[in-house]
Amino acid sequence: AKPADVVVDITGIQYGWLINYPESGVLAGELHVPVNKDIQINLSASDVIHSFWIPAFRLKQDAIPGKDTQLRFVATKIGEYPVYCAELCGAYHGAMRTQVIVETQEEYEAWIAENTFAEEPQLDEAIAVKTADLSESEYLSPYADEMGIDSETLNHIHPN
Missing domain, CATH: 2.60.40.420 (Cupredoxins -  blue copper proteins)
Known part of the structure; x- marks a missing residue:
């Protein structure tokens, strides 16, 4: 075939x-x-x-x-x-x-x-982060743009 x-x-x-x-x-x-x-x-x-x-x-x-x-x-x-x-x-x-x-x-x-x-991995931009030590706000902040939420709103939802 x-x-x-x-x-x-x-x-x-x-x-x-x-x-x-x-x-x-x-x-x-x-x-x-x-x-x-x-x-x-x-x-x-x-x-x-x-x-x-x-x-x-x-x-x-x-x-x-x-x-x-x-x-x-x-x-x-x-x-x-x-x-x-x-x-x-x-x-x-x-x-x-x-x-x-x-x-x-x-x-x-x-x-x-x-x-x-x-x-493709962006190895030169990769940073290891210990997520267990982050607050919910800090953990979610890199994804805020994708979710359509600005950082001020995120802080109101999950204050540090």
């Missing part, structure tokens, strides 16, 4: 899909694929049985712990398509969703490059 254009490792866990692009090392929560390319998914589960289901593609495959399976497809239309777990896997099974984003080759390559850069 001809090798796939893109290989993606997907692992089902309660209650999400870990989507790994082994060639680039990108780990994501959604599946990005280039349009009109042969995609191979190496599917596994780490805890209970899951089922990877893309209704728009009429594609469904069980993910069974201890058993690796492969799934191949070619997405022919650019767009965003929901992905569900189709096997009752626990209390939060209904929230086990993600999406397939089918994009141009250029958009796919740009997404991989953007996320590869984000994954």
Whole structure:
């Protein structure tokens, strides 16, 4: 068989899909694929049985712990398509969703490059911090911008 254009490792866990692009090392929560390319998914589960289901593609495959399976497809239309777990896997099974984003080759390559850069360690900027000695405010302050909270509001919520 001809090798796939893109290989993606997907692992089902309660209650999400870990989507790994082994060639680039990108780990994501959604599946990005280039349009009109042969995609191979190496599917596994780490805890209970899951089922990877893309209704728009009429594609469904069980993910069974201890058993690796492969799934191949070619997405022919650019767009965003929901992905569900189709096997009752626990209390939060209904929230086990993600999406397939089918994009141009250029958009796919740009997404991989953007996320590869984000994954690279910034060793010259790394500082070891003993988090046990931090107040809640000090611990949360580096994440305030991501959460949409300014430092003044954070200090009101969690004063030192």
